[in-house]
Each structure stands twice: as C-alpha cells, then as structure tokens.
Amino acid sequence: MAITERRATRPRSAPPKPPVKKGNRDSQLTAAVLFLIPASIGFIVFFASPALRGLYLSFTKYNLLRPPTFIGFDNYVAIATDPVFWNSLKVTLEYVVLNVGVQTIAALGLAVLMQRFTRSMIVRGVIMLPYLIANVIVALVWFWLCDYNLGIINAALDSFGIGKVGFFGNADIAMGTIAMVNVWRHLGYTALLLFAGLQAIPKDVYEAAEVDGAGEWRVFRSVTLPLLRPVLAFVLVVTVVGSFQIFDTIAVTTKGGPVDATRAINYYIYQRAFERLDFGYASALAVILMIILAGVALLQNKLLRANESDLER
Amino acid sequence: MSITAIKERRAANRASNEDDPALAKSKVAKFFGRLALVIVILITLFPIYWMFRTAFSNNRAMFSEPLSLLPVDFTWGPLKRVLGLATTQEALAEGGSGASINFAQYMLNSILACTLITVLQVTFSAMAAYAFALLNWKGRDKVFSIFLIALMVPGIFTLLPNFILVKDLGLLNSIVGIALPSMFMTPFAIFFLRQFFLGINRSIIEAAVIDGANQWRIFRGIVVPLAWPQIITLAILQFIQYWNDYLWPFLVGQTEQSKLLTVGLGIFKSQTPQGNPDWAGLMAGALVAAVPIFILMLVFGRKIVGSIQSSGVK
Numbered sequence: 001m002a003i004t005e006r007r008a009t010r011p012r013s014a015p016p017k018p019p020v021k022k023g024n025r026d027s028q029l030t031a032a033v034l035f036l037i038p039a040s041i042g043f044i045v046f047f048a049s050p051a052l053r054g055l056y057l058s059f060t061k062y063n064l065l066r067p068p069t070f071i072g073f074d075n076y077v078a079i080a081t082d083p084v085f086w087n088s089l090k091v092t093l094e095y096v097v098l099n100v101g102v103q104t105i106a107a108l109g110l111a112v113l114m115q116r117f118t119r120s121m122i123v124r125g126v127i128m129l130p131y132l133i134a135n136v137i138v139a140l141v142w143f144w145l146c147d148y149n150l151g152i153i154n155a156a157l158d159s160f161g162i163g164k165v166g167f168f169g170n171a172d173i174a175m176g177t178i179a180m181v182n183v184w185r186h187l188g189y190t191a192l193l194l195f196a197g198l199q200a201i202p203k204d205v206y207e208a209a210e211v212d213g214a215g216e217w218r219v220f221r222s223v224t225l226p227l228l229r230p231v232l233a234f235v236l237v238v239t240v241v242g243s244f245q246i247f248d249t250i251a252v253t254t255k256g257g258p259v260d261a262t263r264a265i266n267y268y269i270y271q272r273a274f275e276r277l278d279f280g281y282a283s284a285l286a287v288i289l290m291i292i293l294a295g296v297a298l299l300q301n302k303l304l305r306a307n308e309s310d311l312e313r
Numbered sequence: 314m315s316i317t318a319i320k321e322r323r324a325a326n327r328a329s330n331e332d333d334p335a336l337a338k339s340k341v342a343k344f345f346g347r348l349a350l351v352i353v354i355l356i357t358l359f360p361i362y363w364m365f366r367t368a369f370s371n372n373r374a375m376f377s378e379p380l381s382l383l384p385v386d387f388t389w390g391p392l393k394r395v396l397g398l399a400t401t402q403e404a405l406a407e408g409g410s411g412a413s414i415n416f417a418q419y420m421l422n423s424i425l426a427c428t429l430i431t432v433l434q435v436t437f438s439a440m441a442a443y444a445f446a447l448l449n450w451k452g453r454d455k456v457f458s459i460f461l462i463a464l465m466v467p468g469i470f471t472l473l474p475n476f477i478l479v480k481d482l483g484l485l486n487s488i489v490g491i492a493l494p495s496m497f498m499t500p501f502a503i504f505f506l507r508q509f510f511l512g513i514n515r516s517i518i519e520a521a522v523i524d525g526a527n528q529w530r531i532f533r534g535i536v537v538p539l540a541w542p543q544i545i546t547l548a549i550l551q552f553i554q555y556w557n558d559y560l561w562p563f564l565v566g567q568t569e570q571s572k573l574l575t576v577g578l579g580i581f582k583s584q585t586p587q588g589n590p591d592w593a594g595l596m597a598g599a600l601v602a603a604v605p606i607f608i609l610m611l612v613f614g615r616k617i618v619g620s621i622q623s624s625g626v627k
C-alpha cells in the first residue's frame with residue numbers, strides 16, 4: 001500500500017483487447033472464475049469495500065472507540081472553514097509546482113543529454129539508483145547533508161564565508177528543500193521515461209531536419225518536443241498525482257513544521273486520523289484529495305491531448 | 314558469455330551508435346555534453362557516498378571534521394551499534410545514544426514481509442492476468458476495467474478503512490497484517506502481466522487445448538514459463554516497492570517482531586537526541602536498509618532499467 005506510488009503504466013486511448021471468439025465464449029467462464037478468486041478477494045476486501053467504507057465514514061463522526069455516528073455533510077462543512085486544511089492545500093500546491101516544475105525541466109535536459117551523448121546502460125542504472133532507495137532513507141541522508149551544525153552543505157557554505165542556511169528549519173524554505181530532495185530522488189527515473197520517449201522518435205525525422213539545415217534548438221523545439229508530447233503528458237500526470245501525495249519525507253524530517261510550513265494534505269489527513277483519532281474528518285479530507293487528483297488527471301489529459309501523437313503513423 | 318562475444322557485441326554497439334543520427338558528432342559538443350553528464354552523476358552519487366562515509370565514522374570525532382571527505386576515525390562501531398552487536402558502553406564511547414536498536418531483527422522482518430507480499434501477489438496477479446488475457450468469457454473486459462479503477466484511488470483513501478479492518482481482525486503488529494492488503498493483488502501487477510500474456514502466440518495454447526490440457530496446466534506449463542522473465546522483473550519491482558514503503562508498515566507494525574527497516578529508521582531518527590544526534594548510527598541504519606537494494610540493482614540492473622524505460626512508451 002504505497003502511498004506515494006508514482007510508478008504507473010500509461011493508459012492508452014484504446015487498450016488492445018484480446019480477440020473474443022464466439023461459440024466457446026462461456027465455456028471458459030468456470031476457469032476464469034477460479035483463476036480470479038484470489039485477486040477478487042483482494043480487490044473486494046482491500047480496495048472496493050474500503051473505498052465505500054471510506055466514503056461512508058466521511059459522513060460520520062468516528063474515533064475508533066465508539067461506533068461511527070452519521071452526521072451528514074458536517075465534516076465537509078467544517079473542512080470548508082478549516083484554515084489548517086486551506087493552508088495544507090496551499091503548501092501542497094507549492095510543493096507540487098516546485099517539485100514537478102524543476103524535476104520535469106531537469107529530467108528533459110538530462111534525457112536529451114543521454115540521447116545525444118551516451119547509450120551506456122551503466123549511466124542509466126546510476127541515475128536511476130536514487131529512485132530505488134526508500135523515501136525514508138533519502139530523506140534522512142539529505143536531512144544529514146543539510147544539518148545546520150554539522151552537515152557538509154552548511155559546513156561548506158560556512159567555510160566559503162556564506163552564512164549557514166536552515167534548510168529544514170526555516171519556514172520559508174523548508175518546503176522548497178523537501179521539493180528538491182525529491183527532485184533528486186525522481187530525476188533519473190523521470191529522465192529515463194523521457195529518454196525512452198526520445199528513443200521512440202524515428203531517426204529519419206532528425207535526418208530530414210538536418211537536411212533542411214535546422215539548428216539544434218530549432219530541432220528540439222519543432223521536432224523533438226511535439227513528438228515527445230504523449231510521453232511528456234504521461235510523465236506529468238504520474239508525477240503530479242504522486243507529488244500531491246507527499247508524505248514519507250515530511251514524516252521523517254519536519255513533521256509538518258516549522259509551524260505549518262510543510263503540513264501537506266496527506267500529512268494532515270494522517271494527523272487527523274492517527275494523532276487526533278478523527279477518522280470521519282480524515283476520511284472526508286481523503287475524499288476531497290481523491291476528487292482533486294481525479295480532476296488533475298482529467299485536466300492534464302485534456303490540456304496535453306495526451307493520447308494523440310503528432311506523428312502520423 | 315565469452316570475452317570474444319562481449320567484444321563483438323561492443324563493436325556492434327559502437328557501429329550502431331555511430332549510425333545513430335541522434336548522437337552528437339562535433340568534438341566540442343561531445344566534451345561539454347559528457348561533462349554535464351559527469352556532473353549529474355556526481356550529484357546523484359555524492360549523497361549515497363556520504364551515507365557510506367558517515368556510517369564508518371566515529372560519531373564523536375565527526376564534530377571536529379565536518380568537511381573530511383573520508384570517514385572520520387574509521388570504525389565499524391556504528392554498524393555494530395545498529396545491528397545490536399555493540400555493548401552500551403561501546404556505543405556511548407563512540408557517541409551513540411546507548412538505546413537498544415536491532416536492525417538485524419528489522420531486516421529479517423522486512424525480508425519476511427516483502428517476500429510474503431511479493432510471492433503471493435505476483436502469483437495471484439498472474440492468475441488474474443491469465444483470465445483477463447487468454448480466457449474467453451462474457452464481461453471480461455468490463456471486469457478488467459473495474460480492476461483498473463483501483464489504480465486511480467489515492468493510497469490514503471483506502472488506507473484508513475484498511476487500518477480499521479486489520480485492527481478489527483486483531484492483526485495489528487504482525488507481519489501478516491502488514492502484508493494483508495497487498496498480498497492478493499495490485500492492479501498494476503495484473504495490468505503489467507496482462508500486457509505480456511496478450512503477446513503470447515495463441516496457436517501454442519490452442520494446440521495444448523486440442524491435446525486435452527486443462528487451463529491450469531496451460532497456465533503452469535506454457536504461459537508462466539513463457540512469461541518467466543517478465544514475472545521475475547515484476548517480482549523485483551514489487552519487492553523493492555514494499556521494501557521502501559513506510560506509512561502502512563509504520564501504522565501496522567510497531568513491535569520489535571513486526572517493525573520493518575524503514576519504520577525502525579524513522580523511529581531511530583525521532584528518538585535520537587536533538588542536541589547531539591547519532592548521525593553515524595543513523596547513516597549505518599540507512600545503509601543496512603539500502604544495501605539489499607544496491608545488490609538487487611547490481612544483479613538485475615539491466616532488467617530494472619529496461620522495464621522502467623518501457624513503461625512509458627509502449
């Protein structure tokens with residue numbers, strides 16, 4: 001149950017469907033039912049019914065000790081006027097914009113670098129390594145690198161005569177620091193997805209551009225970028241949806257502080273549920289998060305016309 | 314693979330690289346491009362190196378030399394400390410907290426939980442993928458799309474009710490409780506394997522049907538062996554993901570017998586004194602948690618990179 005699962009598989013406009021043969025259509029139904037028993041238990045017990053239960057709980061007051069009492073839309077009404085919620089939405093957005101913005105641009109740059117200068121599998125393996133290390137470990141390593149007193153970064157800044165910076169302790173920059181830590185973790189992974197997209201662009205398109213005498217920048221803007229758009233759209237949906245659910249890094253470093261500066265929405269849901277035992281309220285917050293995420297995914301797909309390629313096949 | 318075969322492959326690679334119009338030709342461009350790549354690689358590796366450097370430093374001595382690029386006063390102390398092999402006196406002498414922490418136990422818990430999840434989840438997801446890809450039945454594609462909806466639901470939404478469920482089942486603080494919600498299936502795994510099963514040549518299966526093989530034998534004897542490389546890749550990816558997971562195991566596994574590595578690390582961090590934290594010990598713990606991933610990457614790097622690359626463009 002990864003809460004920040006960013007790995008996803010790209011949905012297609014028309015998923016390939018296995019051919020259905022008329023005639024023996026139902027003959028294999030029994031086998032299918034048997035094959036699907038374990039997965040269906042998982043789906044019904046741990047996805048579908050918790051989703052419905054979560055929706056129900058969002059209309060109740062529930063502290064785990066006494067049975068939930070139905071209170072209609074009270075949780076949602078309370079959320080609408082909850083300054084902590086609005087602040088959490090604000091800092092989450094701040095995080096998403098910083099994280100995804102920097103990460104996408106840097107990854108695009110790195111993907112182009114790889115495309116132009118190397119085919120080494122070792123380079124690919126190395127740049128992807130941070131993505132395979134746990135969020136918790138990455139957060140702790142950077143927490144140590146950025147430590148005010150002894151961290152190498154502040155020690156270096158100090159020795160250059162530049163003042164020390166409270167990367168995690170200063171409310172103005174703590175969220176930015178967390179965003180950059182996760183850029184470090186996801187840069188290689190994102191670059192690798194984009195690199196694969198670049199590799200899929202037919203070589204003759206470049207040759208044609210070269211023949212036409214187009215310069216490097218021109219080729220990138222008029223050929224590479226438009227042809228990369230479907231992959232870029234997929235990467236953006238996955239990273240934005242993942243970013244919105246930032247939790248682990250905050251949980252082991254700032255715990256939402258200083259003050260409220262890094263209390264992202266997922267962390268607020270966690271605090272409401274497990275620190276204040278307010279499961280109804282937390283469930284309502286989770287419903288709102290889900291609606292936001294569905295909206296984001298739909299909007300991005302529309303804006304980027306994700307499923308059409310500019311390449312006529 | 315013999316050395317000549319490797320050389321031949323390298324030569325072939327080089328030849329195809331030179332034909333690749335996307336690769337830069339000019340020497341100046343090559344120099345700056347490679348320089349930029351080297352910088353990216355250094356930025357990627359430095360924090361990982363720093364984890365090693367700190368894990369082998371004496372926590373007490375580190376205060377005097379924060380800029381030293383090599384371990385300060387090299388010692389195995391921090392590793393011994395987090396693996397529960399050092400006495401309290403030894404730990405205190407090197408600037409540890411003296412609190413008992415046992416990452417060897419957490420390592421065992423992590424291995425148990427992640428193996429349990431991975432083996433069952435991949436098996437059950439493969440069975441489901443078989444039903445969705447290679448069996449003909451009414452409503453198949455509808456049921457499949459219902460399964461896919463679960464991909465869209467944010468983790469925290471089902472996490473709250475699942476926590477209540479596991480608590481009601483009395484499975485809090487157990488490895489089974491940690492594994493339960495993910496060990497039956499995940500939509501990603503079903504989707505991933507279905508893609509490969511769809512590509513399997515149907516005439517092989519039809520021949521087996523004519524020979525009178527039942528569906529289970531076709532699945533076990535033909536489909537699983539054919540898709541074995543993909544099944545292994547999926548298993549590695551899922552193992553890494555659950556190895557790295559934090560919130561769910563943190564909520565469900567709080568005892569020594571059920572704490573996973575990430576959870577132990579988070580708790581170690583929060584228990585370390587504000588004034589003089591045991592950075593060496595923390596980094597040693599992080600190292601213990603990360604080393605299995607490094608080993609997997611060394612052994613299966615090509616598979617992992619390949620599968621991630623193809624997830625975006627296929």
